[in-house]
Every structure is written in structure tokens, then in C-alpha cells.
């Protein structure tokens with residue numbers, strides 16, 4: 001059996017799949033996430049806005065930082081130069097463990113792509 005080096009899945013606090021991340025971690029497979037910004041659908045979520053205010057960051061930066069702190073390679077997409085720079089600017093702060101656990105509870109199965117678990 002060939003074990004993949006990387007597994008790309010949809011991942012955000014709203015589509016948080018700890019069992020998949022745990023499985024990949026145990027098998028030494030690097031997790032990689034697409035649609036980490038939920039395509040902007042959650043930018044006004046009051047729970048996320050409150051954290052952005054707390055850390056003096058944008059809601060987009062909070063989402064990227066959450067993925068990185070879960071050890072996930074993340075692929076935020078923007079065609080806008082200023083936003084790309086903003087999205088890179090996430091290495092100068094840390095979300096506390098308490099707030100990471102809080103964000104893990106944001107799950108509501110919001111997905112940009114189809115749920116692959118339903119494909120037979």
C-alpha cells in the first residue's frame with residue numbers, strides 16, 4: 001500500500017474534522033486545506049468578528065491562523081494584492097489554546113465543495 005504524503009481536504013472552523021486530522025497525523029500524512037476562508041461566507045459571523053477584534057486582526061487572518069495552529073498547510077486564495085499580503089501577515093500572533101478550543105466549536109458543516117463522505 002502506498003501511503004500518500006499529503007491529504008487535501010476542505011477545512012475551516014465551520015468544517016472542522018478532527019478525526020480526519022488525527023488519522024493523517026498518526027499515519028504521518030500532511031493535512032492540507034482548501035477553502036480555509038469559507039469563501040468569505042463567515043466574515044460577519046459575530047463569534048469570529050469578536051475574536052478578530054480581540055487579536056486586532058481581520059476575520060480572514062484569524063481563520064488562516066487557526067488552520068496553521070492545527071498543523072495544516074493552508075491555501076487561502078485571493079486575486080487582490082493587498083489581501084494576499086494581509087493573508088501572509090499571520091505569523092506575528094498566536095491564538096490562545098482557549099480560543100482555539102472555542103473556534104473548534106464553530107462547526108456547522110458549512111462547505112464550499114461537496115462532502116466527499118457522501119460519494120459512493
Ligand SMILES: NC(=O)c1ccc[n+]([C@@H]2O[C@H](COP(=O)([O-])OP(=O)(O)OC[C@H]3O[C@@H](n4cnc5c(N)ncnc54)[C@H](OP(=O)(O)O)[C@@H]3O)[C@@H](O)[C@H]2O)c1
Nearest residue numbers: 034035036037038039040060075076077078079080083086
Ligand atoms: N482541491 C479541491 O477540491 C479544491 C476545492 C476548492 C478550492 N480549492 C482551492 O483552494 C484554494 C482556496 O479555495 P477557495 O478559493 O474556494 O476559497 P477561500 O480561499 O476560502 O476563499 C477565497 C475567497 O475569499 C476572498 N478573500 C481572500 N482573502 C481575503 C481577505 N483578506 N479579505 C477579504 N476577502 C478575501 C477571495 O476574494 P478575492 O480573490 O476577490 O480577494 C475569494 O473570494 C483555491 O486556490 C482553490 O483552487 C481546491
